[in-house]
Amino acid sequence: MSEQTAEVKKQRIFSGIQPTGIFTLGNYIGAIRNWNALQDEYECIYCIVNQHAITVMQEPAELRANTMRAYALMLACGIDPQRSVAFVQSHNPNHAELSWVLSCSTMFGELNRMTQFKDKSAKHADNINAGLFTYPVLMAADILAYNADLVPIGADQKQHLELARNIAVRFNQRFGDTFTVPDCYIPKQGARLMSLQDPTRKMSKSDENANGCVYILDDKDTILRKFRRAVTDSGCEVCWGEGKDGINNLMSIYSAVTGRTNEEIEAEFKGKGYGDFKSAVGEAVADHLAPVREEYARLSADKAYLMQCMETGAEQARRITRRVLSKVYRKVGFLELK
Numbered sequence: 287m288s289e290q291t292a293e294v295k296k297q298r299i300f301s302g303i304q305p306t307g308i309f310t311l312g313n314y315i316g317a318i319r320n321w322n323a324l325q326d327e328y329e330c331i332y333c334i335v336n337q338h339a340i341t342v343m344q345e346p347a348e349l350r351a352n353t354m355r356a357y358a359l360m361l362a363c364g365i366d367p368q369r370s371v372a373f374v375q376s377h378n379p380n381h382a383e384l385s386w387v388l389s390c391s392t393m394f395g396e397l398n399r400m401t402q403f404k405d406k407s408a409k410h411a412d413n414i415n416a417g418l419f420t421y422p423v424l425m426a427a428d429i430l431a432y433n434a435d436l437v438p439i440g441a442d443q444k445q446h447l448e449l450a451r452n453i454a455v456r457f458n459q460r461f462g463d464t465f466t467v468p469d470c471y472i473p474k475q476g477a478r479l480m481s482l483q484d485p486t487r488k489m490s491k492s493d494e495n496a497n498g499c500v501y502i503l504d505d506k507d508t509i510l511r512k513f514r515r516a517v518t519d520s521g522c523e524v525c526w527g528e529g530k531d532g533i534n535n536l537m538s539i540y541s542a543v544t545g546r547t548n549e550e551i552e553a554e555f556k557g558k559g560y561g562d563f564k565s566a567v568g569e570a571v572a573d574h575l576a577p578v579r580e581e582y583a584r585l586s587a588d589k590a591y592l593m594q595c596m597e598t599g600a601e602q603a604r605r606i607t608r609r610v611l612s613k614v615y616r617k618v619g620f621l622e623l624k
């Protein structure tokens with residue numbers, strides 16, 4: 287088999303991340319670190335989803351800066367624009383166009399069941415806009431526009447992917463085979479990281495309490511301080527258990543950055559207190575993130591290179607989706623211009 291044929295056979299992956307702030311350790315461990323590892327085995331398409339970001343209020347200048355920063359961060363985390371398609375969502379208008387067609391194949395009741403809509407509308411009660419409600423349709427369009435086979439996501443996004451699958455199946459049934467029905471790819475080491483200040487809530491980059499989040503550009507002292515202040519419980523033994531959300535979360539983090547199992551961690555800290563454990567987690571996380579910080583500093587000094595990568599990525603993305611979108615337009619009966 288020729289090399290070219292072998293490449294064509296690679297499965298396609300799509301995933302995205304919002305430019306709503308500096309990525310957290312949760313985004314890194316739950317998503318981007320895995321994106322990086324998939325680049326050799328799959329044809330990967332990675333997107334900074336700035337159109338999703340405006341479902342909550344954004345300051346325009348800040349969104350622009352955050353988009354540039356998120357793109358640089360994505361590359362600093364190891365996404366290689368030579369091997370993967372790396373682009374910004376609004377640079378490919380086909381996502382929004384497809385989203386409209388798909389929204390006419392999505393039921394109101396389906397969207398009404400999305401837990402993230404409920405969470406986000408509670409959090410942003412002054413701005414419950416239609417985009418927040420239809421966000422999962424745009425996410426379905428992001429994925430289906432590329433006929434992605436697999437979508438690597440954190441466990442918190444499973445419900446949205448399920449909806450994307452249902453939309454694809456429904457469309458295919460009505461109009462004939464059009465979309466690949468994507469599968470969820472939740473990596474083995476894809477723990478859902480929780481806030482260090484409230485371990486019952488997920489670590490989120492837009493969290494108002496910065497102490498609950500470790501940002502991937504935090505310096506070592508900041509990381510150590512945040513872990514020292516992490517909320518735990520009144521016990522003192524480092525072991526996984528019911529009602530020990532804080533310690534369980536710290537163990538997941540330590541395991542994700544060192545590769546050690548819970549049993550190994552329990553043995554390592556036997557007879558030592560929570561203080562020693564928190565310091566060790568902080569040290570391990572700071573060491574793990576140091577190369578990303580260094581690479582980010584290097585890349586963000588070269589805006590021309592970043593812009594050039596963005597442009598190439600957008601063109602590659604548009605080339606793929608243009609064909610899918612025109613097939614969809616034909617199927618639903620939109621009159622074509624010659």
Ligand code: AQP
Nearest residue numbers: 303304306312313316317439440478479489490491492
């Ligand atoms: N705490 C987390 N643990 C594991 N994975 C996580 N992800 C997010 N938080 C965690 C995964 O990161 C990817 C990109 O997420 P996103 O930016 O598109 O949106 P999100 O899930 O809403 O992430 P945030 O950080 O919580 O953003 P804001 O604060 O803006 O809402 C996804 O694959 C997600 O699963």
